[in-house]
Amino acid sequence: MLEFAPDLTVVGLVASDACAVIETLAGRLAARHCVSADYGAQTYARELEHPTGLPTRPYCIAFPHADAAGVTRSALAVAILSQPVTFQNMADPAEALPVEAVFLLANKRPEEQVSTLRRLAQLFGQPERLLALRAQSRPEAVTTWLKAELGLE
Amino acid sequence: MGKLIIVACGAGINTSTIAEDCIRERLAKEGLGDVEVKRILMADIDKFVGRMNLIVSMMKIFRTFDVPIVQGMPFLIGTQQEKNALLDKIVGLIKA
Secondary structure (H helix, E strand, C coil): CCECCHHHEEEEECCCCHHHHHHHHHHHHHHCCCECCCHHHHHHHHHHHCCCEECCCCCEEECCECCHHHECCCEEEEEEEEEEEEEEECCCCCCEEEEEEEEEEECCCHHHHHHHHHHHHHHHCCHHHHHHHHCCCCHHHHHHHHHHHHCCC | CCCEEEEEECCCCHHHHHHHHHHHHHHHHCCCCCCEEEEEEHHHHHHHCCCCCEEEECCCCCCCCCCCEEECCHHHHCCHHHHHHHHHHHHHHHHC
16 A cells, blocks of 8 residues: 555645755655655655656656665655756656656555556546646645545555 | 567666556457566666567667567556557557
8 A cells, every 4th residue: 555645745845956856755754754764865866867757748747766675665745846846857868847746656566556556647647637636725635636546545 | 488578667666567567457458468578677678689579668769679669658648548559559569
């Protein structure tokens, strides 16, 4: 089961760059003891080598994650940004994307999360669903909406 | 030996898991359960040259191989129609 909760959700996050977004979300995961204290640093280091920005419509998203080593319990943390932040494109690292929502995944065993990952990919492929996500104004509302969307709990 | 589809991405964790699962599910429906699907790191791809029949890549590839290469990104961000079209293409190539 993938853990997700209002304290793993930030709505209207003000962040200067990708590193700040990742550190904020990893900090939320660490506060719940889902990941080690250095998971943010690990994830950002991996992001520089293997970027996770995605050219979704109608706005771009990013899907950062690190190796399972720093993960105690599988969990998801989500930020909806107040202003776009640059992430590089996963398919083409030379391309910079203005990202407006970030899904930070801490995954202990990806094989066990396949159904959730596929529902996440379904969400990424539906512009009207991404608009509906961004229209949520409170962390509790984002959590309820996304849990239903991903079939969590 | 049966045919082999390689799913390659930069780090071999979450995105290739999604593509692998979509492809396996479709192959089973097509009665092609003997086709092996394996996710790997792009950096390891040379180990499979001569053994693989098709590459599904989650990244741009700047070199050529002696087998077809399909871009797998629609598995992650495509509409359901785009995902299905990509599966049609993969099934067509692996049956050929």
